[in-house]
Amino acid sequence: MKKTFDALDRALPHIQDLHAYVPGEQPQGEGWVKLNTNENPYAPSPKVADAIAAQLADLRKYPEPISAKLRAAIGQRFGLEQANVIIGNGSDNILDLITRCFASAPGAGHTVPSYSLYPVVAGMSGQGLLDVNFDRSMQLDVDAMAATQAKVFFLTNPNAPTGVAFPLSQIEAALQAIDGLLVVDEAYVDFGGESAVTLLKDYENLVVVRTFSKSYGLAGMRVGFAMAAAPIIGILDRVRDAYNLDRVAQAAALAAFEDVDYFEVQRQKVMATREATRAQLDAYGWFTYPSATNFLFTEPKNAAGESNAEVAADLFEHLKSQRVLVRYFPSHPLTCAFIRVSIGTDAEMKAFLTAVESWPNHA
Helix, strand or coil, X not given: CCCCCCHHHHCCHHHHCCCCCCCXXXXXXXXXXXXXXXXXXXXXXXXXXXXXXXXXXXXXXXCCCCCHHHHHHHHHHCCCCHHHEEEECCHHHHHHHHHHHHCCXXXXXXXXXXXXXXXXXXXXXXXXXXXXXXXXXXXXXXXXXXXXXXXXXXXXXXXXXXXXXXXXXXXXHHHHHCCCEEEEECCCHHHCCCCCHHHCCCCCCEEEEEECCCCCCCHHHCCEEEEECHHHHHXXXXXXXXXXXXXXXXXXXXXXXXXXXXXXXXXXXXXXXXXXXXXXXXXXXXXXXXXXXXXXXXXXXXXXCCCCHHHHHHHHHHHHHCCEECEECCCCCCCCCCEEEECCXXXXXXXXXXXXXXXXXXX
């Protein structure tokens, strides 16, 4: 006799209400121009392959438990001690650790729109999420952030999905105003933002989170890190999974991190392509937010000069029909008239612009 088990009914109440994170579409088959998940268009440092190969003979052995070499290298780069750094299985892992350790009633705070994983990590910990909404000007409302009374507040800087960067003066004002941790998520900072790392010496309620997925071209390796006061890192280490980063990922990240010359060349290429693409969107008469990231958030106009959700959705579907994937966020008033376009190679951006110009509604 078959025994049934109602998984949904037996799950914890806050998990029953949880909606999983929805990543960008992963295309099947060849011939797609994939500009929807902000991946680096260039391969990681050639030294990464050698570092990975050197680990193959030791895969039978456990990795170094805390990624000590990588922590030390990151600390040295930023003028910190190893005790100020933690490594995660992607920065998402670290955001989850922070929430589990420090978030409590009335919930975690975040600006809206921003990274759509924040509601998931808050929900996994049984916490609500407190919204501070941007308007079209994308001005940071520090007073509203403080008014949430959130014990953990997530701030993506530069912002996703708009690409707008906030100056350090506003970050510092937020650190002074809030009663809790300010988690500055700097996933895209290498493409033109100003890092809050310099504020760590004066603010023990600051956590700076970074990733190797974007500027280092290692999205497939899932390596992230955070920098904070040593007591905060110590608490996070209490709940971090043992051996949370495999030996291949540790070696790959360290090789990429230490190849500074290669990193700088690829970073500059991405930014140059971004600005060239931005100039073309400006020539179309589209509004595009100034970007300090590896993507552009742009508001398309149709032949009638209209910009709205229907126009953006129509262009999104047309691009997909031309095998060009971008990202569309229809669920928020500030984002529904825009598309987000990751920066690819020059050839990929040419394909994107060609597809735009073949749009039947293009002016």
